[in-house]
Amino acid sequence: MNADATSADKKPVNIALQGGGSHGAFTWGVLDRLLEDARLDIAAISGTSAGAMNAVALAHGWATNGAEGAREKLHDFWRAVARQGRFSPVRRMPWDVLWGNWSVENTPGYLWFDAFSRIFSPYSANPFNHNPLRDVVRAEIDFDLVRRCTGPKLFISATNVETGQLRVFETGEITLDTVMASACLPQIFQAVEIDGTPYWDGGYGGNPALYPFFYATPVEDVLLVQINPVEREGAPRSAREIQNRIDEITFNAAMLREFRAIAFVNELIESGQLERGQYRQIRMHRIDADEAFKDLSASSKVNAEWAFLEYLRDLGRSAADDWLAESYDDVGERASLDISGELAPGLAARPRKTTGARVRDFLATRKRPPSANHHRPRGEPTDSEPRR
Numbered sequence: 001m002n003a004d005a006t007s008a009d010k011k012p013v014n015i016a017l018q019g020g021g022s023h024g025a026f027t028w029g030v031l032d033r034l035l036e037d038a039r040l041d042i043a044a045i046s047g048t049s050a051g052a053m054n055a056v057a058l059a060h061g062w063a064t065n066g067a068e069g070a071r072e073k074l075h076d077f078w079r080a081v082a083r084q085g086r087f088s089p090v091r092r093m094p095w096d097v098l099w100g101n102w103s104v105e106n107t108p109g110y111l112w113f114d115a116f117s118r119i120f121s122p123y124s125a126n127p128f129n130h131n132p133l134r135d136v137v138r139a140e141i142d143f144d145l146v147r148r149c150t151g152p153k154l155f156i157s158a159t160n161v162e163t164g165q166l167r168v169f170e171t172g173e174i175t176l177d178t179v180m181a182s183a184c185l186p187q188i189f190q191a192v193e194i195d196g197t198p199y200w201d202g203g204y205g206g207n208p209a210l211y212p213f214f215y216a217t218p219v220e221d222v223l224l225v226q227i228n229p230v231e232r233e234g235a236p237r238s239a240r241e242i243q244n245r246i247d248e249i250t251f252n253a254a255m256l257r258e259f260r261a262i263a264f265v266n267e268l269i270e271s272g273q274l275e276r277g278q279y280r281q282i283r284m285h286r287i288d289a290d291e292a293f294k295d296l297s298a299s300s301k302v303n304a305e306w307a308f309l310e311y312l313r314d315l316g317r318s319a320a321d322d323w324l325a326e327s328y329d330d331v332g333e334r335a336s337l338d339i340s341g342e343l344a345p346g347l348a349a350r351p352r353k354t355t356g357a358r359v360r361d362f363l364a365t366r367k368r369p370p371s372a373n374h375h376r377p378r379g380e381p382t383d384s385e386p387r388r
Contacts, residue, residue, distance in 0.1 A: 010041035011331045013221045013285075014213040015152075019049025019183065019203050019251070020227040021301030022081075023293070025309040027054050027225045028074050029316020030287050035067040037324055040331070043219045044153040046168075046209050048202035051225070052156045052182040053077065053137065056174065060141050062151035070151075077140045078309050084132050085304025092303065102308050105240065105299035114240075117187045129190045134180050141179075147172050155212040157202030158182045161191050166205030166254070168212050203251040210258045220280050221331050226288040228252055230342065244298040259284075259339045283335040287323045289315055291355040292363055315362060322356025 015034075017027050031054060034040055047055035054074065061073030090104050117125070146154070154171045158181035169178045181192035181199035191198035202208070213222055230252050236242045262282045268274040269281045292315055300308070327336035355363075 010039055011221070011328075012041045012043050012217075012219045013223050013331060014044045014046070014217060014219050015042055016208045016210055016213075016222060016224045017045060017047040017051030017054050018207050018225060018227050018255075019047075019051045019201070021050055022303050022309065023227045023296070023301050023312060024050025024054055025078055025312035026227050026289060026293075026316040026319070027051060028078050028309075029313035029318075030225050030320045031058060031316075032071050032074060032313065033317040033320035033324075035071050037320075038067060039324075039328065040223075042152040043217045044155065044213055046155040046157070046206075046212055047182070048157045048206060048208040049183040050227075051208055052179050052202070055154050055156065056137075056141050056143070056146050056179055059146045059149040059151060059154055059171075063145040063149040066151075073140075077136070078313070079306070080136045080140050081133070081304050082306035082309055084136050085306075087132070088302075088304060090302055092305070102300045102303055102311070103297040104303050105297050122186070122188055122190050126188075126190070131180065131189055133183070134176070137179055138176055141176070143175050146174055153216055155209060155216070156182050157206045157209045158184070158192075158194075158199040159202055159204040161186075161198040161200050164205075166202065166209060167197075167199065168206075168209050170212075170216075204254075206254045206258075207251045208255070210255070210262070214280065214282070218280075221283045221285065223285045223287065223331075224255075224337070226286055226290075227293065229288075229290045229293060230256070231290075232294070240298075247298070256343065259342055263339050263343060283330070283332075284337040284339050285323070285327055285331065285335065286337045287316075287319050289319045289355075289359055292359060311366065314366070315359065318358040318362040319356065321358040325358075326356065 015031075017024075027050065034042075035058075045055045045058065047053075054077075057073045057077040058070040061068075061070035063069070065072070090107060092101070092104055092107065122129070149171065154174060156169045156174055156178050158167050158169070158178065159165075160167050175194075177192055177194050181194060182202040184190075184192050184200050186200045191200055193199070207228065210222060210224075213219070228248050228251055230248075232245060232248070236245045262284065265274065265279055266281050269276055269279055323336075330336040
């Protein structure tokens, strides 16, 4: 089915978008493919950090021209991110470009920036609180349109610095500061104040928050677009690997707690201890690319090159294609993600997920991803060309 699908044909779903820096371009690709397919009716979106930015870009575009407007605005937003990234001192070395290595962890700019952020707080290192991404979001997103959007409801998460509690901002409350608070990493940026309260990245309390769905919409299907792997085999050895794994565990902890709550309520409903009319049995679904992301270092989350963002977008579209082929029929009928299995202790407790055919094909053909201007779509600007 294509974009001509009527509302009656569509299956309602809530979508949860994780944060992860530049890796959020994978989510862009997923959303682009789902909007193009047009068989899902997106009732609500919960987003954190990069997920929040994808959410407001989608809402802005939706308010102007429905699904096609959302696809166009998502493209324009990430293109603007790439343009701003051209001025970043953290860029790949020539041999990394040659060998198709997207990581920047061994570049002088990244090494200096990483060491500097561990010694100096952003209040002393960045006293004027300059954030280039803020300029991009301000220029690309009309928040009056976002707040008036009659499409999907939005929920943006940020962490209250003073209480440590998660704050979820709903559609009518969303502003530039809301989105920047959701993406505020405290080692890099000063806390974002909203009504006198300081906020940090929402990933500490919910990456993303799922519970708003259960109160705000009657929809029982939740699709999680996951870009932070829950599992990694083996123990990290280097200081950087250890810190990266700590961050992954921290940013997934809240989500796993919500998984436990959902699994518990589902089991009580199935056993008859709770009435289905009073409680809803949530059906979880997931789109991820764990096998592809395991080869990307955490440093690639700050790589904003257009070639990399295109690569992630296309990877996201392939992952969405796999999910549509394998799990679309489950929506409205059964969960395609076994969250009880996700919570099982140890990797041996359940079979490992296999990579979808389309993602495998994509990785096989893009084993060494092309340079920025190779095989670009007709009319697509290069890094040196302005977009018309």
